[in-house]
Structure formats: C-alpha cells, structure tokens
Amino acid sequence: MIEYVNVTKQFGPLTVLDGINLTIKDGEITYVIGSSGTGKSVLVKHAVGLLRPDAGRILIDNIDTTDFNERQWNQIRMRYALVFQHPTLFDSMSLVDNVALPIRKHQKVSKPAAKKSAMEYLERVGMTTKADLMPSDVGPGERKRVSIARALTLSPDCAILDEPTTGLDVVASKNIDEMISELSKSLGKTVIVVSHDLRSIFGVADRIVFLYKGKIRLDGSPSAFRASDDPVVRQFVSGEASGPMET
Amino acid sequence: MSKPVETDSFLGNFGRTFITAFQTVGAMTLLQLRIFRSLLAIKNFDYDESVTQLFKIGVRSLPVVIATAAFVGALMVVASGNFVRATGATTLIGWAAGTAVFSEVGPILIGLMFSGRVGANNTAELGTMVVTNQIDALRVLGINPIGYLIVPRFMAMIVMLFFLTAIGDLFALTGGAITCRAVLGIDMRIYWQGILDSNLLSEFIMGLVKAIFFGGAIAIVSCHWGLQVTGGARGVGRAVNDSVVTSAIAIFMVNFFITVLWT
Secondary structure: OEEEEEEEEEEOOEEEEEEEEEEEOOOOEEEEEOOOOOOHHHHHHHOOOOOOOOEEEEEEOOEEOOOOOHHHHHHHHOOEEEEOOOOOOOOOOOHHHHHHHHHHHHHOOOHHHHHHHHHHHHHHOOOHHHOOOOHHHOOHHHHHHHHHHHHHOOOOOEEEEEOOOOOOOHHHHHHHHHHHHHHHHOOOOEEEEEEOOHHHHHHHOOEEEEEEOOEEEEEEOHHHHHHOOOHHHHHHHHOOOOOOOOO | OOOOOOOOOHHHHHHHHHHHHHHHHHHHHHHHHHHHHHHHOHHHOOHHHHHHHHHHHOHHHHHHHHHHHHHHHHHHHHHHHHHHHHHOOOOHHHHHHHHHHHHHHHHHHHHHHHHHHHHHHHHHHHHHHHHOOHHHHHHHOOOOHHHHHHHHHHHHHHHHHHHHHHHHHHHHHHHHHHHHHHOOOOOHHHHHHHHHHOOOHHHHHHHHHHHHHHHHHHHHHHHHHHHOOOOHHHHHHHHHHHHHHHHHHHHHHHHHHHHHHHO
8 A cells, every 4th residue: 555645746946746645555456647747657656766755755555665765665666566657678688688687686596597487477468479689679569568577577566557558559558458457356466557548547447546736636436537527637538629727 | 245256257166166076076985885885785796797797898898908008018118219229228128118017007098998998888878777767677676776787897897907907918018029129129038038127026016906996996987977867868978978087087096196105
C-alpha cells in the first residue's frame, strides 16, 4: 500500500504536486491520468524514491519512507518496480542481458543461469526470438515489453508503469493491456499505470485518479469517471480542443 | 551602507568561479568516499563488468599508448642529442632518456593520452546514461550505480594505467634506442648500457606510482563529470570538455606533489 500524505513538489516556481492525498490499495489496477505536464510521472517517481517531496510524507506499507536513504529505498524498489515512460534499456547490452542483469545481481546466480531465467521472462512478453538483439535493433513497443520483463524479474508486489502504451500500435497496446490485467488478476500484483490512453483506461482500470493542476480532480471507478459531470473531466474524456481545461 | 558586488563584475565572476571550483572538488571528494565505501562491500563486486572495463580501458588503449610512448622516447633522445654530440658524452644519452621517460615525460604523456581516450569516453558514456535515464533505471532495479558502474571503472583505470605505463616505458626506451642509432648515429648498445648503468629503478617505480594516482584521478574526474550531466547532447559535450581539462590539471598537480615528496 502506498500513501501520499499532503505531498507537495515544486520545480523552481512551478508547483507540480500541490498537497496530494492518495492511497493506492493492494491488488488494484490504478490508472493515474491527466493532460501532459500535470505531474503524473512526478507522482509515481515519489513512490520509488527517485524524487523526494518538498512537503508531506510518503508511506509504503505503513512505513514512512520520506527520509529514507538510497540503501533503504533499494529494499523498497525490489517490491515496487517502476517501468519508465521511455524504455530505459542499457544500450551496451543485448535484450536478454538487460533482463538477466537484475537476476544476476539480486539472486547471485551465474551468468548462464541468469540468462536462462531471463529467457523465461522474455517468453512472457513474446520476445524470445529477439533475445540476442541489441535495444537499438528493435522497435519502441518491443523495448517497452523488454523493460516490463526486466522489472518483473524482481517479482515485485507492485508494478508501476509510466505510459506503457504511448506510441504503440493498437495490437501492441492490447498486448500490454492484457499483461497488466494478468499481473493483477492472475498474479495478484498491485499495478499503477500512468496513461493518456482512454481505451486502455476503460478496459483495464479498477480505479482512476485524475490529476489536474497539481491536485486530484477525481478519484473513482471507471464508471464514476464516465458519469462525472465535471466539465474538465468531460473535456478530457471527449478529447475536445475547446473547453474549461487549461493545458 | 556598502554597495553589493554586481554579479557580472570581475569580482563577481571571480567569486563565482572560486565557489564552483570548491563545489566541484567537494563533489569529487564525496564521490571518492562513496567509491571507497562500495569497495569495502566486496560482496557487491561485479566480476563481469570489471572484466569488460579492464578490456575496454586497457587492451584497446594499448596501440595509442605504444605509439605515444615510442615517439616520447624518440623525442627525449633527439632533445638530449645536441648536448651529447657537443660534449661527446655519448654514455649519458641512456641516462638522459631513461630518467626523463621513467619519472616525468612518460607517465605524464601516457596519462594525458589515457585521459583523452579513456576518460573522455567514460564521461560521454556515463553522461549519455544519465540523460537517457539509464542510471535511474539501475536505481529502480535496486542496483547501486556506484557499485555497479563506477567501482569497476575506477579499479580498471588504476590497474590498466599502471600496466600501460610500464609497457609504455619499454616502448619509449625502444623508440629512443632506434632514434639513437638512426638519427644520432650512436650505437644502441651504448644507449642500453647507459640506462642499465644509471640505476633508474627509483625513477621507474616513481613513474608507476604516479600512474596509479593518475589513473585514480582520471577515474574520479571523468566519472564525476559524467554523472553531473544535465541538458541532453549539449550537456554531454560540455561534460566531456570539462572532464578532459580537469583531468589534465589533476595530472599535473598530482605529478608535482609526488615528485616533490619523492625527491
């Protein structure tokens, strides 16, 4: 469980998060949505200690992590795995070596054993045939799938996916959506997804958190989101250019 | 009431440069402490990454170092040639070349070549990893970037510059021997005998000690600037430039202090 208690984050004069109070419950698929620059990625980076709040507290499994050092955060990161918006594969390694690295480092196994295990994770995301290619040799969708496979090697309790379907074709997006559902429904993982993709949101989410101007504008189920009469939410759902929403 | 110093005045710029220099030295010292702390956690030692770095840093630098060293040796012989010919003290040619190559010119020029090739490459690689979030990717995987990326580079640069300097010394003396015969017309045996008779073991060891400290300094400097990169490709270019300049300054400073302490 992740709790944001009155979290504020500023970058220079810009207040990106403004007193956020939010609790992410175990086992849920929570979508954090909002227009570009509203602080969605900033919000999830606080959950793994990549950013620290200027004010407020971050509680993970009821433990206050706000003042954790890097070593303490490393323990949290083993259970709360973040996949970045842009796939951050190590470009000097093949795809299978990318996935094998955390296995080798954390499970203290030999390189061949780590590679064998990595192949199993790559199989889950349908990337075994390209395992020996370098990240630059495959497309962005495939890199994202490998990034997700690499994060899953930690066997996290919670997967945090930052815009996993952005820039992907419909079929690739659908594959990612199915993977998100499987993580939650079959494996019982908590999944937090940052997204703009309304098709994914309404197809997969248990809960939607809509960020607007650094605050939570709406927090509820997909049906509550659809039924909202808030003009800003209505404009986001309809995707109209004109309306009350400031971008 | 005293008038505040304008930020774009000479004094303002001087003060800003002074503060920045101290901040940089402070940050490098902290990085060094973090490296030493990671070195103590021997269980986190990454054998694969260390072997990769030893190969990349050492083996691939060999041709550049050999070429540099051979010409350095040749240059030392040519530089002392006029004096030797004028006085007829041909036996001194080995001593002159050996002393200069072992203690000063060899380690310094090999160190500068090393910083230009390895240090700059290291800064660019780490800087690119920073701007493409690969360092953060390591952190979210629970892998300490200092232990995984920096420690193997630090160790590899120290070990490899030590061996490269030793090999470079050999090629510098060989380059000197060939030049001695080809340019000055002095028999190579006189040159080699001059080196052996001069008992240059202390100079040779001092050069290797310098190489160890140069390797450490280049590693700290290049890793520091690589990890500090901001601002995309332009930032990487700026960091590489800062890395090469700072490494050169560090090499000359370290060289001065070791020479003073040794003699």
